Each structure stands twice: as structure tokens, then as C-alpha cells.
Amino acid sequence: MPLPATSEARPLVSLSNVGVRRSGRWLVRGVDFSVSRGEIVTLIGPNGSGKSTTVKTAIGVIRPDEGKVTRASGLKVGYVPQKLAIDWTLPLTVRRLMTLTGPLSDSDMKEALGAVGLSHMRDAEVQHLSGGEFQRALMARAMARKPDLLVLDEPVQGVDFSGEIAIYDLMKTIRNTTGCGILLISHDLHVVMAATDTVICLNGHICCRGTPQAVTQSAEYVRLFGSRAAQSLAVYSHDHDHTHLPDGRVLHADGSVTDHCHPEDGHHYGHDHAGHDHSSHSRDHAHHDHEHAGHDHAHHHTADDGHGHKHPAGARHV
Numbered sequence: 001m002p003l004p005a006t007s008e009a010r011p012l013v014s015l016s017n018v019g020v021r022r023s024g025r026w027l028v029r030g031v032d033f034s035v036s037r038g039e040i041v042t043l044i045g046p047n048g049s050g051k052s053t054t055v056k057t058a059i060g061v062i063r064p065d066e067g068k069v070t071r072a073s074g075l076k077v078g079y080v081p082q083k084l085a086i087d088w089t090l091p092l093t094v095r096r097l098m099t100l101t102g103p104l105s106d107s108d109m110k111e112a113l114g115a116v117g118l119s120h121m122r123d124a125e126v127q128h129l130s131g132g133e134f135q136r137a138l139m140a141r142a143m144a145r146k147p148d149l150l151v152l153d154e155p156v157q158g159v160d161f162s163g164e165i166a167i168y169d170l171m172k173t174i175r176n177t178t179g180c181g182i183l184l185i186s187h188d189l190h191v192v193m194a195a196t197d198t199v200i201c202l203n204g205h206i207c208c209r210g211t212p213q214a215v216t217q218s219a220e221y222v223r224l225f226g227s228r229a230a231q232s233l234a235v236y237s238h239d240h241d242h243t244h245l246p247d248g249r250v251l252h253a254d255g256s257v258t259d260h261c262h263p264e265d266g267h268h269y270g271h272d273h274a275g276h277d278h279s280s281h282s283r284d285h286a287h288h289d290h291e292h293a294g295h296d297h298a299h300h301h302t303a304d305d306g307h308g309h310k311h312p313a314g315a316r317h318v
């Protein structure tokens, strides 16, 4: 059952001064934010900065050691975890994967797989799916129960760049069609920035927050992710003239759909995919020197913020 209409103005989940302490150490502290219906909130931050801990606390898997978490009553959460304990030696079909966490009617399964472009793969073995297909199957499984809040912990791991775009586009479509709230974890800074309403930059505490535009310009963000990352939003908005659909076809800016990209398409924002040559696209993105292999975003965080900087409108430093 969806939440009643009267609850729409209230956040689906809200964290107030939340802290989680383990083995004598605060994993996160002083965290406060909320996610409302129809809103996409993204947590970004370096490895070990407390992103998973924060979302697990938000959905009630972990109890906070200080502060308060408030969830709308009757809140239904769809959770796509970062890791899934699957025995890859056992045969498992997509159909079975969809029902591992609970029963699902045939029509709900059909609708969910259709929404992620996997209708034709119902009986496929999960171990034969590509990284992107597997992530979309997990999203279908989470969506099939029509959650009020969809929580995605790094949904683009093991997914190539066009697959990433498809997943973020799918995420926006889910939000637009169902009106659910989405809480997303990512340390991928490129595409996610354009798919997000609010970005929260975490490093044990909230370093800064705001719209993607505001956050990418904030000194705290640059300190965490390096100055190259600050260009990510511009990179995205320059070149996103086509979209890779879940079924592999390409939707162009003029609305046409083709099986493949056009050679002149602005493409992939300078990702350096090892093993294939992008030289035909080079004039489109010569200035976008992101290296995919290794994700070498510099994490220059210093304990002393200095505070000798200005905050762009909309970014809040905490």
C-alpha cells in the first residue's frame, strides 16, 4: 500500500544528528538529512567514509548510537545492496532471483522486468547476465514491491559507461513514474550528478551538501575529490546528446532511435576504456580526461578546513 496522500509533504525518512559508533570509533557522526517523495538524494564520499553505514541506519538495518531516525509510518523500502551473497556455482534464473526475497505475482514481475528492459531475460541464468543487466535485475526486484523509498548502494559497480547512463536514466524514470523517493550511494561523480536533486558529501560527517551545481563548486567537494571532479557536471551537460537505452539501442537528442551510436555523437565524456579506441570521438571530448580504470579520483581531505573560502549559493557547509 502506498503511503496516504496526506503524508506526501513529510519526508519519507529523516535523520537528525545521527551517529554510529563501532569498536570505540565513530563511523559517522552528526549526520542529518531527509528524503522526500519524488526526490533523489545522493551520498558521495571516499571509500570508508560511512555511506553504507548511513543508508543502513536510514532504513533501520543499523540502530544509531546517537541522534534520531524518523521514518514515515508504513514506509516500504526497496533496497539494492552493494554486495549480494549469491552462490554463483548454483543455477539461478532471473525469475528466481526476483522471488528470492518474497513472493511476487506474475504480472508484477512482468511489469518490473519490462520497466528495466529485461522482459526477454526472465528465464536467463543470472550468471550469464552482463554487469548492467544484473544491476537492472536487482533494481527490478526492488521496484517490483512498489517501494515508497528506493535505496541503491552503488548501482553501477561493474557496469560500463553506457550501462551507467542507462541505469541513472532508469532511476529517473522510476522516480518520475512512481513518485518514490530515491536514496543513492555513489562515488561515481560523472553521470550521477545530473541525475540528482541533492548531493550530500560524506566523510565521517557531512562535508557539504546542496544541488549538484552548488556542491561541485564548493571548496570541500574539490578537496575531497580533486579539481578535475569539479568539472564533472559541465562534462555531463555538454555532451549528453544521446542516451543508451536498457535494450542497447540509442536514443538521440532529436528523438530518433538507432541500434548504435553515430560516429559524430558526443560520447562518453572522455572515459578511457582500456582496450578500445575512441579516436573517432576525440574531437568531442578531448578535454574530458577521466580515466575509468582505477577511478583515480584524488581524495585530498584535510582535517583543517581553514574556512578561507566562499560557498556557492545552495551549498551548505556543515
Ligand SMILES: Nc1ncnc2c1ncn2[C@@H]1O[C@H](COP(=O)(O)OP(=O)(O)OP(=O)(O)O)[C@@H](O)[C@H]1O
Pocket: 022, 023, 027, 045, 046, 047, 048, 049, 050, 051, 052, 053, 054, 082, 187
Ligand atoms: N560493524 C562494524 N564495525 C567496525 N567498523 C565498521 C563496521 N561497519 C563498517 N565499519 C567501518 O566503517 C567505515 C565506514 O564503512 P562504510 O561501509 O559505511 O563506508 P562506505 O563509505 O560505504 O565505503 P565504500 O565506498 O568503500 O563502500 C569503514 O572504515 C568500515 O571499515
